[in-house]
Amino acid sequence: MAVSRVTLQTPAGVCGLFRRQLLQPSLSHPTILSTRSIYGEYKRPGQPPDKRWPWEKIRFDFSKGVEGIQKHFGLLKDEFVGRLRGPEGRPLLDHMLEQTLVQWEFRGPESLDQWVVSSDKEIGGQSEAYLKLGKNNTTCMLYGTLCSVPPRDGETRYSGYCTLRSKQTLLSFDRKRHFDWSTFNTLYIRFRGDGRPWMINISAEMYFSHNKNDIYSYFLYTRGGPYWQEVKIPFSKFFLSSRGRIQDDQHCLWLDKVCWTNSSAKSHSRKEYHFENIANLRM
Amino acid sequence: MPAILYFMFYASLGLGTSLTFLSSHWLTAWMGLELTTLAILPLMAQHHHPRASEATTKYLLVQASATGMLLFATILNGWVEMSWSINEMKNPYALTLAMSALALKLGLAPFHLWLPEVMQGLDLLTGLILSTWQKLAPFALLMQISQAMPPTLLTILGLSSATLAAWGGLNQTQLRKIMAYSSTAHLGWSVIILQFSPGLALMALGIYIMMTMAAFLTMKDMSSTKISTFSTSWSKSPEKMVAMILILLSLGGLPPMTGFTIKWLVLEELTKQDMYTPATLIVMAALISLYFYARLSYFTIISLFPGTTSIKTYWRQKNIKDKLILPIATTATLFLLPLMPLTLALTYFYN
Numbered sequence: 001m002a003v004s005r006v007t008l009q010t011p012a013g014v015c016g017l018f019r020r021q022l023l024q025p026s027l028s029h030p031t032i033l034s035t036r037s038i039y040g041e042y043k044r045p046g047q048p049p050d051k052r053w054p055w056e057k058i059r060f061d062f063s064k065g066v067e068g069i070q071k072h073f074g075l076l077k078d079e080f081v082g083r084l085r086g087p088e089g090r091p092l093l094d095h096m097l098e099q100t101l102v103q104w105e106f107r108g109p110e111s112l113d114q115w116v117v118s119s120d121k122e123i124g125g126q127s128e129a130y131l132k133l134g135k136n137n138t139t140c141m142l143y144g145t146l147c148s149v150p151p152r153d154g155e156t157r158y159s160g161y162c163t164l165r166s167k168q169t170l171l172s173f174d175r176k177r178h179f180d181w182s183t184f185n186t187l188y189i190r191f192r193g194d195g196r197p198w199m200i201n202i203s204a205e206m207y208f209s210h211n212k213n214d215i216y217s218y219f220l221y222t223r224g225g226p227y228w229q230e231v232k233i234p235f236s237k238f239f240l241s242s243r244g245r246i247q248d249d250q251h252c253l254w255l256d257k258v259c260w261t262n263s264s265a266k267s268h269s270r271k272e273y274h275f276e277n278i279a280n281l282r283m
Numbered sequence: 284m285p286a287i288l289y290f291m292f293y294a295s296l297g298l299g300t301s302l303t304f305l306s307s308h309w310l311t312a313w314m315g316l317e318l319t320t321l322a323i324l325p326l327m328a329q330h331h332h333p334r335a336s337e338a339t340t341k342y343l344l345v346q347a348s349a350t351g352m353l354l355f356a357t358i359l360n361g362w363v364e365m366s367w368s369i370n371e372m373k374n375p376y377a378l379t380l381a382m383s384a385l386a387l388k389l390g391l392a393p394f395h396l397w398l399p400e401v402m403q404g405l406d407l408l409t410g411l412i413l414s415t416w417q418k419l420a421p422f423a424l425l426m427q428i429s430q431a432m433p434p435t436l437l438t439i440l441g442l443s444s445a446t447l448a449a450w451g452g453l454n455q456t457q458l459r460k461i462m463a464y465s466s467t468a469h470l471g472w473s474v475i476i477l478q479f480s481p482g483l484a485l486m487a488l489g490i491y492i493m494m495t496m497a498a499f500l501t502m503k504d505m506s507s508t509k510i511s512t513f514s515t516s517w518s519k520s521p522e523k524m525v526a527m528i529l530i531l532l533s534l535g536g537l538p539p540m541t542g543f544t545i546k547w548l549v550l551e552e553l554t555k556q557d558m559y560t561p562a563t564l565i566v567m568a569a570l571i572s573l574y575f576y577a578r579l580s581y582f583t584i585i586s587l588f589p590g591t592t593s594i595k596t597y598w599r600q601k602n603i604k605d606k607l608i609l610p611i612a613t614t615a616t617l618f619l620l621p622l623m624p625l626t627l628a629l630t631y632f633y634n
Contacts (some may be wrong), residue, residue: 099354183511207337
């Protein structure tokens with residue numbers, strides 16, 4: 001609300017301002033008590049806020065409920081059985097002896113389901129991003145068009161990005177599954193780009209809400225040639241940023257609870273791009 | 284952190300625990316518990332890492348809830364029984380609530396799930412303090428009210444702690460989480476015998492503290508927090524790793540190490556009390572724990588894992604950081620089984 005400078009210069013004015021805020025709460029819409037205001041969900045710029053109560057978002061379906069119960073209890077049973085085998089369902093000897101772990105690879109249409117492709121089209125931009133399998137179904141191709149024209153919503157000033165992000169895997173009852181990469185020290189990626197620099201981001205599990213946008217990033221420079229490129233990035237090189245801002249207080253990435261990884265690119269003009277990759281993890 | 288602050292926090296830790304030990308009134312005991320909780324929080328958060336802050340916050344929430352529950356139980360007892368004395372807690376509802384609160388503070392099952400997550404976010408020295416010193420004050424209170432508590436509840440607490448901790452620690456690769464589950468399991472052994480022989484329970488706690496101290500100090504010297512790092516630490520100090528195998532087997536309760544004392548005497552007491560089923564169940568749970576301790580020992584030094592160097596030992600400078608506490612704790616962990624008759628006599632003295 002608009003406040004004059006004179007009001008803020010006197011203690012009485014400031015107290016009066018707070019008293020007005022307390023005595024006249026905004027009751028026009030229940031944003032104070034909504035989940036969005038508590039957890040700060042993403043609101044697409046230019047769109048009106050979602051003011052529904054949480055129970056208004058529920059769609060009850062009995063058959064889906066039965067399917068859900070079967071699915072979740074099945075996953076729970078697999079977890080119990082996997083626990084007898086070893087950590088993360090693999091024998092401990094494998095965990096101790098392995099030098100390389102192939103975390104993601106593209107071997108068929110079902111491997112594309114592990115990834116989410118997005119671009120600034122979600123916020124009203126004009127970039128496009130698509131994902132398809134490459135030749136022989138052994139690689140994936142991320143391609144599309146980047147356009148840096150910002151959407152006309154009055155809020156967004158910059159635009160023109162695309163991203164390929166791994167989906168958050170879930171355990172039984174929708175618990176997050178974290179990757180334990182603590183025995184590894186390097187991220188290895190085999191790819192073929194178009195000469196554009198990309199950014200590799202890794203997100204670890206955070207507890208506090210003010211850390212939920214914390215991402216560890218590093219750059220990936222592609223050569224653009226017809227030859228495949230292999231890059232090894234030590235995890236110690238990743239720097240901490242939050243909502244795109246590099247943090248002064250840098251911490252190392254804790255590898256025992258990694259949630260997802262993604263690669264993203266940005267352009268300053270309208271250009272086509274393509275990025276073909278196979279992803280590996282190596283120590 | 285400046286040394287004066289370290290002194291202040293450690294002194295507060297000692298003061299809080301001593302205050303609880305010396306209390307006969309519930310309010311002063313509660314004050315002592317709160318003092319220890321608040322004193323350790325800056326030590327946990329000193330590294331300013333998000334995981335350390337997370338561990339500190341979780342620890343504060345859990346301990347504050349537990350102490351609040353304890354205070355509620357004592358106020359309930361004071362209102363009903365008209366007594367604030369710790370030894371005169373008779374109201375069954377207050378007793379059950381107090382026992383749940385103390386179980387939450389100690390990390391006994393089924394209130395143990397916070398402990399591995401908190402330990403994982405701490406450095407090894409603070410983890411050691413959390414596993415050892417922070418158990419003393421709540422255990423002292425538990426001992427004082429144990430005689431009035433329903434025996435079945437204590438047995439269930441002990442059995443579930445030993446079993447769930449064994450199951451939980453089975454496939455951990457992080458050493459701090461393994462030690463957290465070890466803490467819960469050993470406290471389970473202490474609690475199950477508390478109703479019959481408080482002295483024996485105290486002895487079990489004391490031996491556990493010695494073994495944990497030896498384990499943590501060795502891990503700190505090796506700067507190891509994962510099994511994989513541990514498996515390649517043999518070249519830093521082969522002697523310490525050989526001792527570490529024996530410390531781990533002592534934690535598992537194998538003779539002829541000191542850790543066998545706990546298993547032996549507790550099982551003997553349980554069988555004397557005709558509690559054959561709980562004795563069988565708890566020893567089966569101990570077998571699962573022994574499995575992962577033995578596996579850890581195997582990976583520590585018996586197997587040679589792929590490393591980056593072909594040299595058998597590192598070129599080591601003289602280690603000027605060696606303290607006397609590690610040899611004392613290691614000796615106590617490995618060689619005190621022959622003194623078992625003496626420790627048993629001391630427990631009878633307490634009873």
